[in-house]
Structure formats: structure tokens, C-alpha cells
């Protein structure tokens with residue numbers, strides 16, 4: 001468990017890596033972080049799951065939460081006495097320490113630490129010409145098409161084939177929403193709003209956007225972080241729930257970039273793996289749902305229909321993806337919040353956007369909509385729940401395809417909750433999540449000298465490529481494979 005501690009009084013304030021000069025106070029504190037199972041845990045949390053890039057495979061690490069707030073809205077954490085020194089967990093520039101009395105710094109001037117926040121997102125094609133190469137990047141990701149190790153060499157040829165086959169259908173979808181994905185614009189707006197929210201809490205940051213499959217790519221964001229000489233980084237995926245296919249994939253990219261680079265491998269980093277259970281997020285979702293229910297003539301009669309992006313069943317059952325459990329818990333928490341406000345509507349959860357020939361999480365959104373219509377449900381409020389911006393699957397799949405299907409199936413009154421976007425209560429909560437995560441940032445332990453060096457044997461590579469190509473050709477053009485690829489077209 002990661003624990004930050006502060007001790008001593010020095011002329012310059014150094015809080016767990018935050019070097020603060022405080023012009024109003026002549027006193028200051030030095031903090032250090034230790035990784036020790038025997039240290040007192042100051043930051044167990046059920047709010048957001050924070051971890052450092054050091055741990056692989058991803059293991060849960062605690063995050064600071066429920067912190068006392070001082071007058072500036074900044075937070076301080078627990079106190080732990082050892083001998084006569086009070087060990088304190090410092091968060092985002094405020095520290096309490098003791099040589100008998102607790103002292104807080106109340107104004108932060110000339111913060112020497114350069115804090116960065118990296119927002120991770122999926123990315124989307126900005127024009128119709130971008131659609132096929134975007135799809136190629138997506139399907140070339142081994143966290144999206146999970147091939148057995150022996151067949152990994154087929155990843156890129158397969159991605160090429162599937163992206164070419166799927167592009168016409170995807171293009172139709174993007175054309176219907178104006179010719180491209182709105183993701184980049186919305187994510188940039190969220191980044192700006194987050195920076196402003198952090199500034200209002202006296203935390204000066206650079207906020208970066210790193211997309212997994214389109215511009216600005218994660219690699220570009222990391223290059224900029226290096227150029228800016230950021231000294232502490234919080235990684236915040238814009239997916240409330242963790243999935244191997246989304247947050248997991250982006251973290252894998254970060255891990256490989258950080259492992260290869262001397263500066264990055266020493267940069268203290270905290271990754272917020274998931275944050276679906278944060279009070280601010282749950283309340284913001286409940287606000288949007290309550291507001292939208294009011295647009296119906298009989299709000300109490302409306303079925304609340306949560307629609308989450310699906311993942312293949314094998315992710316959950318074989319690979320241990322926590323996505324389904326987190327999604328169900330998230331829906332439970334939102335419904336509890338609504339109940340506390342006297343809203344006790346019926347609700348259900350289904351999964352949308354399946355692609356390809358394998359089984360995805362059930363029930364499927366389209367099938368449930370038809371059933372509900374047939375069973376006499378007349379009013380339905382769709383709530384997209386796995387993503388916090390509008391995108392093709394809200395604007396086209398839900399607003400067009402599913403709405404049409406629902407009305408055709410007998411549902412008469414249809415509504416849809418907008419994505420959170422830049423809703424201020426939500427952005428404020430993200431800012432709090434960043435502040436809470438800052439102290440737990442630690443550097444990647446693997447140094448360049450200890451990292452594994454991969455040997456390339458040209459003869460072995462050639463043999464692999466030669467036989468691989470023959471095998472790929474046979475596989476791709478077998479009748480079974482042709483029927484599999486048809487599934488990517490619809």
C-alpha cells in the first residue's frame with residue numbers, strides 16, 4: 001500500500017514531492033513516500049481506485065478520500081504519530097504537521113512542482129476519410145481483438161481486413177451524426193473545464209488529452225508531457241468503469257512508453273483506474289435523470305433504461321474484466337441516490353454496440369427494447385452509462401436506431417439523458433478525484449538498465465513471417481472465416 005508521509009520543518013515546503021514556497025509562512029515541511037505494508041494506511045477509499053503505473057498486472061491500490069477540507073477547499077488527510085514526529089499524508093499542497101500543534105499552509109505561491117493531468121479517451125474519426133484508419137487502429141489493438149499468442153502475428157492483417165469490411169457501415173453512422181465523431185472537441189472542452197476547476201481549488205495544472213485510436217494520440221500527449229517537464233502526473237481515464245478493452249488498453253500503452261524512457265520511468269504517476277462509485281459522479285447522473293424524467297407527462301410511469309457499451313463475455317468470464325460488476329454496482333448506486341430523492345421508478349440494464357461473431361454481455365439493448373414494448377411499457381428513458389461524452393453510440397445508435405426500434409415495438413414516449421459532458425458538478429468531482437490521487441503518485445520502479453531487452457533473430461523472424469502468411473491466407477479464406485467476417489459488417 002502506498003503511503004505518503006510528512007515530517008520535519010525546513011525553510012522550504014516540500015509536500016510529498018510538492019515543492020511549495022509559501023511567502024506567508026516561514027515554516028514548511030518535508031514529505032516522503034514509502035511503499036510499505038506496515039505503514040499506516042491514510043487513504044483507503046471506496047470513491048476511486050487509484051494505482052501507480054508500477055504494478056502490472058493491474059492491482060487495486062487505495063486512493064485518498066473522505067478527506068477533511070480546509071478553508072481553501074483543499075484537503076488534508078490522516079495523522080499518524082511515530083515517536084514525537086507526526087506523520088501526515090499531504091494532499092495537493094496542504095499539509096498538517098506537528099511539533100505539538102497542527103499547522104496548515106493557507107496560501108500556495110510559486111508551486112515548484114509541475115503537475116500534469118492526462119485524460120485518456122478512445123478517440124474518434126474526425127472526417128469520413130478517417131473512419132477506416134481509425135477502425136484499423138482499434139482492431140489492431142490486442143485488447144480489442146484478443147488472439148491466442150500463437151496467432152498474434154495475424155493481428156494487423158486481420159485489423160486491415162476487418163476495418164476495410166466494416167468501414168462502409170461505420171461511415172454511414174458517422175455521416176448521420178454530421179460526418180465525424182464529436183469526441184475530440186468534447187474531450188478538449190472537458191480538459192479545459194477540469195483545468196479551471198483545479199485552478200479554483202488552487203491547483204495549477206497542465207491538462208493533456210491522450211486518445212487511444214485517433215488524434216491526439218496518447219503517444220503525442222506523453223511527448224508533450226516530457227517537453228513540459230511535468231514533475232507529477234495523474235492519469236484519469238474518461239471511462240467511469242474499468243474495462244480491459246478501454247482503460248486497460250490505454251494503461252498498457254502508457255506502461256510500455258514509460259518503461260522505455262528514463263525521464264518517464266522516474267516520473268511520479270497515479271492512475272485513477274475507475275471512479276464510477278464517486279459520490280459526485282453518482283449525484284450528477286441522478287440530477288440528469290431526475291431532470292429528464294420531468295419532461296414526461298407521468299414521470300413515475302417511466303422505465304429507466306440504462307444502456308451500457310458491451311464487451312465480449314470472454315473478457316468477464318475468462319480474462320476477469322471487472323466491467324460488468326462495476327456497471328451493475330454503478331446502476332445500483334444511481335438508483336439508490338434516486339430513491340433517496342423519492343424517485344422509485346422501474347429500471348433495467350442492457351448492453352449495446354456488439355461487434356463481430358462472439359457472444360457479448362447480455363441482455364442486448366435491441367432485444368430488451370422489443371420485449372419491453374411487447375410487454376406494454378409505454379414510456380422509456382434511455383440512460384447511456386459507460387461514457388461521459390456524446391459519441392456515435394449515443395447520437396446514432398441510441399437516438400436513431402434504438403429510438404426507431406422502441407417506437408416500432410409499442411413504446412410511445414421516448415426520452416434520452418444527455419451525456420455528462422462539462423456538467424459543473426461532474427467536473428468539480430473529477431477535480432477532487434485528481435487532488436485525492438496526487439499524493440499517491442509514485443515513479444515506475446523498472447529502470448532502463450533492468451528492463452528486458454528483446455533480441456531480434458532475423459532468421460526466426462523470416463520463418464515466422466513466411467509460415468504465418470501461409471497460415472493467415474488459409475485461415476482468412478476458409479468458409480468458416482468468411483462467415484465470421486460477415487458478422488463485422490452488421
Ligand SMILES: C=CC1=C(C)c2cc3[nH]c(cc4nc(cc5[nH]c(cc1n2)c(C)c5CCC(=O)O)C(CCC(=O)O)=C4C)c(C)c3C=C
Pocket residue numbers: 122123124125135138143144145166169170181182183239243245246309310311312355386387390391392393
Ligand atoms: C466503455 C466504453 C467502451 C467499451 C467497453 C468498448 C469496447 C469495445 N468497442 C469495440 C468496437 C468499436 N467501438 C467503437 C466506437 C466506440 N467505442 C466506444 C466505447 C467503448 N468501447 C466509444 C465511445 C466509441 C465511439 C467513438 C466515436 O467515434 O464517437 C467502434 C467504431 C464505431 C463503429 O463502427 O461501431 C467499434 C468498431 C469493441 C470490439 C470493444 C470490446 C472488445
Ligand SMILES: [Fe+2]
Pocket residue numbers: 309353
Ligand atoms: Fe467501442
